[in-house]
Structure formats: structure tokens, C-alpha cells
Amino acid sequence: DAKTTQPTSMDCAEGRAANLPCNHSTISGNEYVYWYRQIHSQGPQYIIHGLKNNETNEMASLIITEDRKSSTLILPHATLRDTAVYYCIVRGIQGAQKLVFGQGTRLTINP
Amino acid sequence: NAGVMQNPRHLVRRRGQEARLRCSPMKGHSHVYWYRQLPEEGLKFMVYLQKENIIDESGMPKERFSAEFPKEGPSILRIQQVVRGDSAAYFCASSPRQGSTDTQYFGPGTRLTVL
Numbered sequence: 001d002a003k004t005t006q007p008t009s010m011d012c013a014e015g016r017a018a019n020l021p022c023n024h025s026t027i028s029g030n031e032y033v034y035w036y037r038q039i040h041s042q043g044p045q046y047i048i049h050g051l052k053n054n055e056t057n058e059m060a061s062l063i064i065t066e067d068r069k070s071s072t073l074i075l076p077h078a079t080l081r082d083t084a085v086y087y088c089i090v091r092g093i094q095g096a097q098k099l100v101f102g103q104g105t106r107l108t109i110n111p
Numbered sequence: 112n113a114g115v116m117q118n119p120r121h122l123v124r125r126r127g128q129e130a131r132l133r134c135s136p137m138k139g140h141s142h143v144y145w146y147r148q149l150p151e152e153g154l155k156f157m158v159y160l161q162k163e164n165i166i167d168e169s170g171m172p173k174e175r176f177s178a179e180f181p182k183e184g185p186s187i188l189r190i191q192q193v194v195r196g197d198s199a200a201y202f203c204a205s206s207p208r209q210g211s212t213d214t215q216y217f218g219p220g221t222r223l224t225v226l
Contacts (some may be wrong), residue, residue, distance in 0.1 A: 033146050035213075043115075043202050043217035044154065097145065098156035099204075099215060 009106040018075040020105050022088030023041065025069040026056045032094035033064060034099070035073050037084040044087070044101075078109045113138065115205050115218035124193050132221045136205030143186040143208040144204045144215055145178060154202065156194045160186060193225045 005023040012018040024033065048055055048062045050071075055062045060098040061074040075082055087104040114218050116135040125129050136143050145157040159167040160180035171178070175193075180186040190197055204215035 035203075036217075038154075041148075041200060041220075043219045044204075046216060048212050049202065069137040097142075097159040098170070099146075099154075100156070103153055 006088055006105045011108050012078050014109050014111050018078040020073040020086050023070045024090045027068050027090050033071050034089045034091055036087045039084040046088050052070045080109050115216055117203050117218040117221050121222050125226050127192050130190040130193050132201050133185040134203030135185045140207050142206045143180050145188050146202045148200045148215035195225050198225045
């Protein structure tokens with residue numbers, strides 16, 4: 001599975017959009033980009049995933065660049081409850097069974 | 112639809128005792144995964160099971176750890192003769208099928224403390 005690089009930490013003001021970047025320059029054509037978050041040592045929570053097209057659900061939007069080497073998770077109106085560690089994971093057919101978590105981005109939403 | 116359930120949520124054991132952690136997957140899910148998160152570290156894959164089969168145990172420590180997912184009942188992660196280094200949060204996830212498009216949903220975890 002391709003490796004991902006994320007900033008260690010980010011801050012965002014409550015009510016603003018939080019944009020979390022992820023680099024995955026070695027991603028291959030059949031690998032998906034997944035995002036999870038972990039709020040204060042709770043179980044990881046699935047957010048969204050995509051292959052090449054941008055995706056949106058009730059939680060967030062995922063923007064994947066045309067070359068697929070990077071992506072951005074967007075939380076449109078961040079709240080204090082969005083404070084968490086956010087993990088970007090590339091998942092392919094090989095070893096598709098397991099998720100490989102990096103260090104993630106610690107996002108802090110400030111009032 | 113209930114999510115992934117794990118019990119107990121907290122478990123305290125003395126060195127040398129056995130720990131049994133249980134995971135009930137989401138309804139309709141037949142694939143279970145166990146992950147471990149040591150204090151101040153990221154989550155690490157341990158084992159992947161389908162009903163009655165261990166598919167991938169590449170992340171399991173070689174000794175004292177075992178896992179099963181019987182035809183009936185929850186998946187069990189068993190740690191024999193626990194040591195202080197086993198203190199961690201253990202998370203279970205489930206998915207309906209295997210594959211890169213099948214989302215894994217996590218339970219709340221079991222926090223094991225070894226005294």
C-alpha cells in the first residue's frame with residue numbers, strides 16, 4: 001500500500017472550513033484513499049473514501065487531485081466536536097484486508 | 112442497526128493472568144479485524160478473521176496471543192500470561208466482505224491494563 005504524508009497538527013476556528021491535506025505520491029491506479037478520525041482514544045470513525053472522483057457525504061468532502069498524488073479532506077463547518085486525529089489511508093487490492101495507520105493530523109478546533 | 116460491540120470496555124489483569132476480549136461484528140458482517148494501540152502510538156493491525164478461519168495474522172505477536180471467530184458467537188482475542196507491555200487499547204473492526212472498497216467499522220475498544 002502506498003505511503004501517506006500528513007501534517008502533524010492543524011488548528012481551525014469553529015464554524016470555518018477545515019481543510020486537511022494528504023500526500024500519497026506513490027499511489028497506484030487501483031488504490032483507494034480512505035479517511036478515518038479518532039476522537040480522544042475512542043474507536044476510529046470512518047469518514048469518507050474515494051478512488052478518483054471527488055466525494056461528498058453528510059460528514060465531509062474529499063477532493064482528489066487529477067494525478068491522484070494528493071487529496072484534501074474538507075469539513076465544511078467545523079465544530080468543537082470535530083477535534084480529533086485524522087488519518088489518511090491508502091488501501092489497495094494487495095493487503096486490502098488491513099488498514100495501515102500513520103501518525104495522522106491532530107486537528108484542534110478553537111472556539 | 113447496532114454497531115460493532117466490544118466487551119469488556121475496561122479490563123484489569125495482573126501479570127501472568129489471561130485476558131479475553133470479545134468483539135461482536137455489525138449485523139451482516141462476516142469479516143473481523145483486530146488492531147492494537149499502545150499508549151501514545153498509532154493503531155497497528157493484528158489479525159484478520161472470517162467465520163472459523165484466520166486469514167491474516169501477520170501482526171500478531173508470535174507467543175501468548177491467539178484469536179478466533181467461531182461459527183456462532185463473537186470473535187475472541189485471547190492473551191495468555193499477560194505482561195505490562197500488553198497494556199493498550201484493543202480495537203475490533205468489521206466489514207461485510209473483503210476488499211479495498213469494503214469499509215471497516217470500528218468498535219469502541221477494550222482498554223487493557225496490566226498491573
